[in-house]
Amino acid sequence: MTMHPLERRDIPAATVTRLPIYLRSLQDLASRGVTGVSSDELAAAAGVRSTQLRKDLSHLGSHGVRGVGYDVGHLTAQLAHALGVTRIWPVAIVGMGNLGRALAAYSGFATEGFDVVAVLDRDPTIVGERVGELTVLPMTALPRLVEERGIAIGVLATSPSGAQEATDALVAAGVEAILTFAPVALTVPPTVSVRRVDLATELHVLAFLRQPDAGVIPSSRGTTRAGSTKVGRAG
Amino acid sequence: MTMHPLERRDIPAATVTRLPIYLRSLQDLASRGVTGVSSDELAAAAGVRSTQLRKDLSHLGSHGVRGVGYDVGHLTAQLAHALGVTRIWPVAIVGMGNLGRALAAYSGFATEGFDVVAVLDRDPTIVGERVGELTVLPMTALPRLVEERGIAIGVLATSPSGAQEATDALVAAGVEAILTFAPVALTVPPTVSVRRVDLATELHVLAFLRQPDAGVIPSSRGTTRAGSTKVGRAG
DNA sequence: AGGGGTTTGTGAAGAATTGCACAAAGTCTG
DNA sequence: CAGACTTTGTGCAATTCTTCACAAACCCCT
Numbered sequence: 424m425t426m427h428p429l430e431r432r433d434i435p436a437a438t439v440t441r442l443p444i445y446l447r448s449l450q451d452l453a454s455r456g457v458t459g460v461s462s463d464e465l466a467a468a469a470g471v472r473s474t475q476l477r478k479d480l481s482h483l484g485s486h487g488v489r490g491v492g493y494d495v496g497h498l499t500a501q502l503a504h505a506l507g508v509t510r511i512w513p514v515a516i517v518g519m520g521n522l523g524r525a526l527a528a529y530s531g532f533a534t535e536g537f538d539v540v541a542v543l544d545r546d547p548t549i550v551g552e553r554v555g556e557l558t559v560l561p562m563t564a565l566p567r568l569v570e571e572r573g574i575a576i577g578v579l580a581t582s583p584s585g586a587q588e589a590t591d592a593l594v595a596a597g598v599e600a601i602l603t604f605a606p607v608a609l610t611v612p613p614t615v616s617v618r619r620v621d622l623a624t625e626l627h628v629l630a631f632l633r634q635p636d637a638g639v640i641p642s643s644r645g646t647t648r649a650g651s652t653k654v655g656r657a658g
Numbered sequence: 659m660t661m662h663p664l665e666r667r668d669i670p671a672a673t674v675t676r677l678p679i680y681l682r683s684l685q686d687l688a689s690r691g692v693t694g695v696s697s698d699e700l701a702a703a704a705g706v707r708s709t710q711l712r713k714d715l716s717h718l719g720s721h722g723v724r725g726v727g728y729d730v731g732h733l734t735a736q737l738a739h740a741l742g743v744t745r746i747w748p749v750a751i752v753g754m755g756n757l758g759r760a761l762a763a764y765s766g767f768a769t770e771g772f773d774v775v776a777v778l779d780r781d782p783t784i785v786g787e788r789v790g791e792l793t794v795l796p797m798t799a800l801p802r803l804v805e806e807r808g809i810a811i812g813v814l815a816t817s818p819s820g821a822q823e824a825t826d827a828l829v830a831a832g833v834e835a836i837l838t839f840a841p842v843a844l845t846v847p848p849t850v851s852v853r854r855v856d857l858a859t860e861l862h863v864l865a866f867l868r869q870p871d872a873g874v875i876p877s878s879r880g881t882t883r884a885g886s887t888k889v890g891r892a893g
Numbered sequence: 894a895g896g897g898g899t900t901t902g903t904g905a906a907g908a909a910t911t912g913c914a915c916a917a918a919g920t921c922t923g
Numbered sequence: 924c925a926g927a928c929t930t931t932g933t934g935c936a937a938t939t940c941t942t943c944a945c946a947a948a949c950c951c952c953t
Contacts, residue, residue: 434866435939435940436939436940437939437940437941438940439863439866440859440863442862443858443859443862444841444856444859446862447841447858448843451842461899461900461901462900462901463900467843468843469843470843470844472941472942473900474941474942474943475940475941475942477900477901477902477903478902478903478940478941478942480901480902481902481903485901485902487900487901487902488900488901488948488949488950489899489900489901489902489947489948489949489950490898490899490900490901490948490949490950490951491899491900491901491949491950492899492900492901493901505866506862506865506866506869507865507866507868507869508862508865512861512865514861521759521760521763521764522760522764524760525756525757525759525760525761526760526857528756529756529757531857531858532857532858532861534858535858535861535862536862536865537858537861537865575865575868576864576865576868578861583686599868600864600865600867600868601864602857602860602861602864606679606682606766607686608683608703608704608705609705616864616867616868618860618863618864620855620857620860621678621679622761622764622766622767622837622855623678623682623766623767623769623770623772624675624678624679625837625853625855626747626749626767626770626772626811626837627677627678627681627741627743627770627771628674628675628678628853629835629836629837629851629853630741630743630747630771630772630811630835631674631677631740631741631742632835632851633742633811633834633835633851634741634742670909670910671909671910672909672910672911673910696929696930696931697930697931698930707912708930709911709912709913710910710911710912712931712932712933713910713911713912713932713933715931715932716931716932716933720931720932722930722931722932723918723919723920723930723931724917724918724919724920724929724930724932725918725919725920725921725928725930725931726919726929726930726931727929727930727931728931
């Protein structure tokens with residue numbers, strides 16, 4: 424079944440969500456002067472099992488040396504390439520409430536290859552305010568911004584009620600990837616990628632895990648079933 | 659295989675992460691005066707397929723009426739009970755930088771059954787400042803706070819370098835559930851639950867999806883494989 | 894050059910999750 | 924009250940993800 428090299432590879436979704444963590448762990452190692460690392464060490468730093476790390480990396484091709492480990496610089500470059508962070512991605516943030524302002528000031532984006540080049544809000548009383556080094560722009564500025572600055576990713580930090588409207592504006596302006604913090608389902612064309620970060624949901628899951636009788640339902644009818652219990656426990 | 663009612667149920671991890679979304683969708687419906695809903699409608703509001711919604715709800719027991727749908731109030735109560743949000747969960751936030759302050763001000767927590775009762779920071783120049791209605795406390799206040807206020811959930815909004823230290827303090831004080839925004843793996847006892855929200859990771863995944871040649875590796879040897887490609891695409 | 898020790902890469906097994914198809918159970922109409 | 928219609932709940936199949944087990948590949952030492 425082996426075919427030509429340079430073949431296009433499909434990377435499993437679950438793997439893709441972990442690659443950024445490996446990348447950051449590698450950057451951390453590099454900043455401490457480490458030049459080589461084993462899968463055991465890197466896995467420990469990233470918080471996964473070494474076998475999963477190796478399986479994940481195998482989707483990018485073989486870049487380790489058996490008996491030795493991985494070259495930090497080389498693997499970093501490979502991960503950055505696979506993730507597409509060999510370039511800087513300009514990002515626009517829509518919604519300048521508390522969360523939007525914090526995200527605009529969040530230094531983590533910059534160090535990971537993302538540059539917040541514009542912040543916007545639909546509220547005219549907020550437009551014109553300064554947020555860090557940026558001035559809050561009106562939503563009408565979006566189409567031109569997307570074109571001129573090459574913005575491909577939008578971050579949504581609006582209220583839930585304003586989320587769909589802001590989404591439509593982003594999509595109309597040509598943005599095809601949206602990270603939303605609004606706890607609502609967004610309707611977008613199939614070509615647009617959406618990822619949602621839901622802060623309250625995360626707390627809910629933790630609350631569930633802390634429930635002594637998690638999942639017990641007081642009044643109901645039969646049918647017992649087997650299944651799992653644990654959710655996101657770290658050790 | 660049917661056993662007694664009132665049996666303890668194990669809820670799959672994947673289901674648990676969706677239950678809060680259903681709960682919020684239901685609350686939204688209720689706020690608009692809707693009293694009944696079908697699985698199709700609720701699934702659309704939550705952004706999942708109706709068959710998945712029904713499968714998820716089946717783990718809580720049967721609470722719908724065939725041919726009719728679900729009673730919004732009853733299902734809301736069942737979900738709230740399963741998730742353990744029939745009570746208010748006091749929460750402490752550690753790390754009062756930009757993100758910490760935004761989280762402290764985030765109204766979404768309050769409406770979902772969580773109450774930020776304390777904010778802390780290890781930096782003495784920040785301790786004593788006011789954040790909303792709270793005063794920033796020193797880390798030394800943690801043990802007493804946890805005991806007196808019954809804090810079971812800690813939110814970590816520190817810098818990556820301070821995350822483990824803050825984690826240790828939370829664990830030592832008796833907190834057994836931590837939501838962290840620091841992009842590092844935390845070491846905790848096995849009894850402690852950790853969930854991580856990684857903002858840069860989410861952007862990375864989006865960047866990957868926008869890569870036209872996502873996942874293609876330039877120089878490597880053979881072995882092609884079948885697999886999936888898509889990651890978190892919404893439609 | 895050969896042998897021992899180490900660590901990667903990966904088939905294959907196992908577990909978990911999702912999606913399908915349909916019976917079961919209810920409402921509504923005539 | 925029978926039959927048409929609707930919508931839930933679920934066994935089963937398909938897919939995806941994780942873990943195991945081990946051969947392959949490399950270094951180092953003698």
